[in-house]
Amino acid sequence: MADFSLDLNEDQLTIQKWVHDFSVDVIRPVAAKYDELEETPWDVIQEAANVGLYSLDFVSNAFADPTGLTFALMSEELAWGDAGIGLAIMGTTLGVSGIIGSGTPEQIGEWLPECFGTPEKIHMAAFAVSEADAGSDVSSLRTRAVYDAATDEWVINGAKTWITNGGIEKVPTVHVVVASVEPELKSRGHASFVVPPGTKGLSMGQKFSKMGIRASHTAEVIFDDVRVPGRCLLGGKEKLDARIARAREGKSSKVQAAMSTFEASRPLVGAQALGIARAAYEYALDYAKDRKAFGRAIIENQSIAFKLADMKISIDAARLLVWRACWMGHNGKQFTSGEGSMSKLVAGEVAVKVTDEAIQILGGAGYVKDHPVEQWHRDSKIYTIFEGTSEIQRLVVARAISGIHIS
Numbered sequence: 001m002a003d004f005s006l007d008l009n010e011d012q013l014t015i016q017k018w019v020h021d022f023s024v025d026v027i028r029p030v031a032a033k034y035d036e037l038e039e040t041p042w043d044v045i046q047e048a049a050n051v052g053l054y055s056l057d058f059v060s061n062a063f064a065d066p067t068g069l070t071f072a073l074m075s076e077e078l079a080w081g082d083a084g085i086g087l088a089i090m091g092t093t094l095g096v097s098g099i100i101g102s103g104t105p106e107q108i109g110e111w112l113p114e115c116f117g118t119p120e121k122i123h124m125a126a127f128a129v130s131e132a133d134a135g136s137d138v139s140s141l142r143t144r145a146v147y148d149a150a151t152d153e154w155v156i157n158g159a160k161t162w163i164t165n166g167g168i169e170k171v172p173t174v175h176v177v178v179a180s181v182e183p184e185l186k187s188r189g190h191a192s193f194v195v196p197p198g199t200k201g202l203s204m205g206q207k208f209s210k211m212g213i214r215a216s217h218t219a220e221v222i223f224d225d226v227r228v229p230g231r232c233l234l235g236g237k238e239k240l241d242a243r244i245a246r247a248r249e250g251k252s253s254k255v256q257a258a259m260s261t262f263e264a265s266r267p268l269v270g271a272q273a274l275g276i277a278r279a280a281y282e283y284a285l286d287y288a289k290d291r292k293a294f295g296r297a298i299i300e301n302q303s304i305a306f307k308l309a310d311m312k313i314s315i316d317a318a319r320l321l322v323w324r325a326c327w328m329g330h331n332g333k334q335f336t337s338g339e340g341s342m343s344k345l346v347a348g349e350v351a352v353k354v355t356d357e358a359i360q361i362l363g364g365a366g367y368v369k370d371h372p373v374e375q376w377h378r379d380s381k382i383y384t385i386f387e388g389t390s391e392i393q394r395l396v397v398a399r400a401i402s403g404i405h406i407s
């Protein structure tokens, strides 16, 4: 087990600087353009692949860091550059987490390279859980997967919504989909499937126009008699049958398909929120030192200086929660108080508050597009919604600390 330390080691510092420089040189110069265009930044993703940032190798090395911090460092730096573009680069890791969370070692070995492709031929991945009537309430999802024993295939029907990278056809895209195999068992009857790129019957529905993170692609995904081979059931049929038999007997089960992925990814989503908050804090600090009103820099007013102090304090506090959760998750520590949810909740709410205060500090300049803070505020809001809303994170923490099934 790795010790928890706030002293980043040489490797971590090198990667942090490398990703930061990528954000400065490649992401920031086009951030406002892609926010305006609301298109996937293919040129940035291509450059990230060329330098090895968008690659299975990089992600594997980051995951291999025994402290669990490298991925959080990378996430914060990319979102510091631009959260939407950062998510366009990182969104594939949602699908990857779905495969790692439920797949066998053979499936992980087979599908992870398919998620990234190569710099010559980029691939992507998506993780599709949410449906129109099943967002927070994942147990209500209606997408069905039925086993066809004659062909050893699973037949998937249903519609997913708000899916990051969902239905992208420009590059081969691996979809990891959570579907119900035993509806009467609710979430205990769910299973995850890989839908390989180009599978017949999978298509993109509506592509959503969003308030923020507009460079990240969000769309509906339709499954119309999608047939995947038996080997695409993550974890395998034997394990699924055993889990379902246990659920039918009313015995407890530790694993729910979507939940195991969210537990691992929430602190990293929190790290992205931190990147936006830090960008806004730094920008507002510089502005407050430059901007003069009543013959002095506005930072000389305690009301402005205290805002900046509170912004810095809340960002640092949130980062401690994010790093703790990353370290715990990576070192097999149980989240006994919902520490993963806690970290994402605090970081998301800090990002919304800090970007709001940054606009306030810039005054009129904060409200117009000449400065990036209004975009950062729009970008920040998703962090109290996706990967579990703030209310759901509080529910997870409340249940964990009380042992009571609070609803």
Ligand SMILES: Cc1cc2nc3c(=O)[nH]c(=O)nc-3n(C[C@H](O)[C@H](O)[C@H](O)COP(=O)(O)OP(=O)(O)OC[C@H]3O[C@@H](n4cnc5c(N)ncnc54)[C@H](O)[C@@H]3O)c2cc1C
Pocket: 094, 127, 128, 129, 130, 132, 134, 135, 136, 137, 161, 162, 163, 164, 165, 210, 218, 382, 385, 386, 387, 388, 389, 390, 391, 392, 395, 407
């Ligand atoms: C840009 C974007 C990207 C996304 N990417 C993905 C993706 O890649 N894959 C994916 O599967 N999903 C994705 N989502 C979906 C996202 O995870 C859901 O929107 C989110 O979980 C909330 O679900 P909902 O929108 O249905 O809200 P609802 O569940 O309808 O909630 C509405 C409100 O009610 C509150 N609420 C609901 N239940 C309770 C309760 N029990 N107690 C207290 N309050 C409650 C919620 O907190 C919220 O305030 C994405 C969404 C967006 C907007």
